[in-house]
Amino acid sequence: MRYLLRRTGFYLVALWAAVTFNFIIPRLMPGDPAEAYIAKLQTQQVTRAQLAAIRAEFGVNPDVPIWKQYFDYLSALLHGQLGIATSQFPSQVSDILRQSLPWTIGLVGASVILSFLIGTLVGMVIAWRRGSWYDTAVPPILTFLSAVPYFWMALALVYVFAVGLNWFPTDSGYDVFNVTPGWNIDFITSVIQHAILPVITLVIGSLAGWVLTMRNTMVTTLAEDYVVMAQAKGLPERRVMFNYAARNAILPSITSFSISLGLVVSGALLTEIVFNYPGIGFALFKGVQSDDYAMVEGCFLVIALAVLIANFLSELVYVFLDPRVRQGS
């Protein structure tokens, strides 16, 4: 319980840090991004009140002391106000993010689960058959694949499977012209069809991490006495592999979840751009392209929040799986 409280405290600090970065960064940058953003906004139809709100948000009003700017910013955040997106004027950044987030969560969630399952299984098998030809061949190949930039992998897959072979659609999250979003079969099939290539991209890119972690810890557990004992007892191979060796080797994979999640999220952002997938990454890209700083910052906040929540959940799973942590020894 004390452990959980400590971790909760840590994640709150991390969240505060993310929020505060968002506040400080524009104020530290040369060339005053806030002024550039407002100049851009003024070319569009903005009401005086909106302009005042944006000035407050970006803290360009020199008369207001910095601590007051900070509290204004925090209170705006708590009210869910992230500013106006100049790239998609006059939409609110928060509205755009609300529409984009489910797409990214779906993409990342499916990819992480798939690559965790496949990667752990492959790692398990090649550790079990250490020294065989596939133990020699698989890790280098996967290392190479994971070194390929995610977005380039996406480009290559689009080129071969979508443009060349015409098996999959090239862009968007669903067939925008022929189906209506909602809980109907057509829409769901279309979504899955559009998600296959991006998910494959992300799985290929992140597989190596899971395989190598699992292989390396499993190689260590295989040398443990209880595994030798299990074999000596004459237990079936499969049982020794899954219930004795793998079961104890899987914890480090769950610990490394946080780092790999960060990488998959980053990869997903770039992959979305290639596929014009309607998620956070694509929104971020549009924001970057048109110097829409409110959008860029909003995307960062949402991504950070999502990653923090996912990490927290993974720690809960860890506590559940490892009694040593639960008892705080």
Next chain:
Amino acid sequence: MQVTNLTHQNIDSSSILDRAKGRGSSILGIITSNPKIAIGVGVVAFFVLIALAAPLLTPYDPNATIVTGSLPPSPIHIFGTTGLGQDMFAQIVYGARVSLTVGFVAAIGSTALQVLFGLTSAYFGSLVDEVLSLLINVFLVLPGLPLAIVLASLASANAASKNEFVIALVLLFTSWSYGARVLRAQTLSLREREYVAAARAIGESSLRIIFAEILPNEVALVASTFVGTFVYAVGAEVALEFLGLGDTSKASWGVILYWAQNNAVLIVGKWWQFVPAGLCVAVLCASLAFINIGIDELANPRLRSEKMAKVLKRKKDIEGVLDEHHQ
């Protein structure tokens, strides 16, 4: 840092040097003692040579328009030309300079931060450690690339700061936490060694103990986090430039891909505009990752994939030694 999940435990410089001793305990000895390191170093050296010798390899200016439109590969332009009629091969070899420089600068700076934070945090312990590890863990848990995108994007509000130096700085700032945590963990155990206690007893200053006593014993680990950061920095640099956050008028691998995406070269089938740059990134990053796996294997021999017969023989040898020990 694309392959981050290497096990860093037990990396001890002395053991690596011992193992390399059969071939002369020099840097060259370490490189040749493991095939993965040898291949990795060879490929990286190849890219460094290409980058240095760029003017000798191609007569073309990478940013000059020399033909009209995008030509497919031919004997004159072996990688074809870009949509603006620039020679793709020249763009690739000159672009290698950008990727290598940014990756190297970011990795050096980041490694310095990792050493500083990781070692001081673990050595001083108590309150210093509490504060520094909180900082390390916060940076570790915040997604690095999105933070880098925010920084680079806001920095580019000032047109003068839209260049590769700023990108290197941004990557330095967002990439140090993982290595710092690894080094901190190792220092926590080294701190308890006798030679550190001895150094403390004869009244050496903390700074000297950290940097002259502990650091040299973590060289292999520092090298491995350096290489890991290098991989991450090269990949992230290409990603930031792909988003258009770099100097898009200057040839580099990321900028080549940026234009490829912007000009929708996929749909029209101009594969030569995106294949060479991506392959270069992949090969460079993979060979760096190989170096890292090699370092891990040197430090932790169990990870090596060997023929079972060899392993058994070694096991017997070790058992023999142990028996002698017991008697």
